[in-house]
Amino acid sequence: AQSVTQLGSHVSVSEGALVLLRCNYSSSVPPYLFWYVQYPNQGLQLLLKYTTGATLVKGINGFEAEFKKSETSFHLTKPSAHMSDAAEYFCAVRLNRDDKIIFGKGTRLHILP
């Protein structure tokens, strides 16, 4: 069965500092991996995804994530945090192209001035 574990339900970083949100997954087959962002009272927006190929994936708003099969990880990073990055971030896994998405419990990112 697939599952996703996000380490830290809340993460605080200073504006301009590195953002690192951790995600580990469990899957019996090579997974499709995603990061979504959710702003208050809004739906989910896709930040980036890994399907096949290059393991370093770049997304919107300066975010990127690296798929590490040996560590079963897909951590999200951004070199310099901005106040507008404050939101809830969800790591997710999918078995194949048409399957349902399994989400982690989310990490709320707080940006300190």
Add this chain to the structure above:
Amino acid sequence: DTGVSQDPRHKITKRGQNVTFRCDPISEHNRLYWYRQTLGQGPEFLTYFQNEAQLEKSRLLSDRFSAERPKGSFSTLEIQRTEQGDSAMYLCASSTGEQFFGPGTRLTVL
């Protein structure tokens, strides 16, 4: 706007009442998914359709819940005899590969 739309955006109801939500997918998206998100949790899969066929239902979808997608276009999710535990955000997504999410319907059961 050509994204996924959901109606209503907010619904407040009393325990025991029936509610129905609607999802309009992106045109020509043959797959449609429903998820439920409770406070402090990630979205959880409820059910999905390929065209008008309901292909999978989660154990979360009790017999009080029913979903339809007539003619393979819009979809409705009905909850009968609502309970306080049904309070959540109900998200719809449509797909031909990548899932695009709607803004959700927030249900509050008093």
